[in-house]
Amino acid sequence: MEFGFTPEDEEFREEARAWLNGHLTGVFAGAAGRGGPGSEHEGAKERRAWERELGRDGWIGLGWGVGAGDGAGGGSGAGSGVYGNRRASLTQQVVWAEEYARVRAPGRYGHIGENLLAPTLLAHGTREQQDEFLPPIARGEVLWCQGYSEPGAGSDLAGLRTVAVRDGDVYRVTGQKIWTSLAHEADWCFVLARTEPGSTGHRGISFLLVPMDQPGRVEVRPIRQLTGTSEFNEVFFDGAVARASHVVGGAGNGWRVAMGLLGFERGVSTLVQQIGFAEELGSVVREALDSGAVDDPVLRDRLVRQWAELRVMRWNALRTLGSSGGSRTGPGADAGAPSVAKLLWGGWHQRLGELAMAVRGAAGAVGPGDWSESDPYELDALQRLFLFTRADTIYGGSDEIQRNIIAERVLGLPREAR
Numbered sequence: 001m002e003f004g005f006t007p008e009d010e011e012f013r014e015e016a017r018a019w020l021n022g023h024l025t026g027v028f029a030g031a032a033g034r035g036g037p038g039s040e041h042e043g044a045k046e047r048r049a050w051e052r053e054l055g056r057d058g059w060i061g062l063g064w065g066v067g068a069g070d071g072a073g074g075g076s077g078a079g080s081g082v083y084g085n086r087r088a089s090l091t092q093q094v095v096w097a098e099e100y101a102r103v104r105a106p107g108r109y110g111h112i113g114e115n116l117l118a119p120t121l122l123a124h125g126t127r128e129q130q131d132e133f134l135p136p137i138a139r140g141e142v143l144w145c146q147g148y149s150e151p152g153a154g155s156d157l158a159g160l161r162t163v164a165v166r167d168g169d170v171y172r173v174t175g176q177k178i179w180t181s182l183a184h185e186a187d188w189c190f191v192l193a194r195t196e197p198g199s200t201g202h203r204g205i206s207f208l209l210v211p212m213d214q215p216g217r218v219e220v221r222p223i224r225q226l227t228g229t230s231e232f233n234e235v236f237f238d239g240a241v242a243r244a245s246h247v248v249g250g251a252g253n254g255w256r257v258a259m260g261l262l263g264f265e266r267g268v269s270t271l272v273q274q275i276g277f278a279e280e281l282g283s284v285v286r287e288a289l290d291s292g293a294v295d296d297p298v299l300r301d302r303l304v305r306q307w308a309e310l311r312v313m314r315w316n317a318l319r320t321l322g323s324s325g326g327s328r329t330g331p332g333a334d335a336g337a338p339s340v341a342k343l344l345w346g347g348w349h350q351r352l353g354e355l356a357m358a359v360r361g362a363a364g365a366v367g368p369g370d371w372s373e374s375d376p377y378e379l380d381a382l383q384r385l386f387l388f389t390r391a392d393t394i395y396g397g398s399d400e401i402q403r404n405i406i407a408e409r410v411l412g413l414p415r416e417a418r
Contacts, residue, residue, distance in 0.1 A: 035107025055140030
């Protein structure tokens, strides 16, 4: 795919740059660069307010297609979408991500609702579901989390055991989810649960929208990570209520909806993610230059390899997006593309964390402040990068699962014995 920016894209860039420069002031300027992996707790109050600031001017949901809705949200840009968000092409979405990264704007709180749930509702939801849930996401008012993984059913979602029992106009959800990002902040959770008694495997699973504010029925327990922070959580549902009208795609069709969502997760957002990766790689290169580590030929070769592999990831993402019209789940989409993308970025990012510590040498094992019993985890950005990336080849679908998907669904090899 030949990827370039048109004059219209550059006009969009100027608009985006002017908006960011004009709004990253005051308390928002203090939140710049905060809220990345391993530091999701930083500047929480300011970043929640920043979501609403983005929403007021239509900068949330640039990649959403045309759907039902009444234009709520009040976006002011030309070509505004029906929910108040600006309509933007694939290249304009990349422009926005580049400008966002350039000014080190605050880490996003609304990613899960904006980039995962919203496209899923547009593809599989009813008009009523779109009208109810998309405008608050576009305004930056409502945060979502993802209830997929369970103890014993992490990458293998078909093994999930959470159940939802129909009770009149509602379902009552009981079970446990784990590794639920930002569940302690979220207002809603989209949950995979079994709604057909006795079902196994992919069958009998439904995709439900569950409000988190249900004391006694929804409990969130933070999981302390290697970084000392707790953006991942366990969530316990004990008869939590979800309206029957909030089942997306129809009862029993949750597996199809869930797989479609994972395609969106590894679609355009992959390009956005790579822009952040480039910023992190730049930090490691600057560290190598400042410390003199770049004079080591082995480390210099590793730095060059990281740069080259990042370029390959970008070209692969552009190729697959271009061949499927910007979607990884629609007609023409490559069935193995999402798994290939996950394998590429998971291993690359993990190696970047290892390289950051190699560049540091022995100093990488020493924290920037004084250790204390109450706060032993004072880390700098590169140390957090190294520790957080240990999980990159596990979460979001482990490398083993991705290779199985490619082998079975793309290459047609025999299924793994179970």
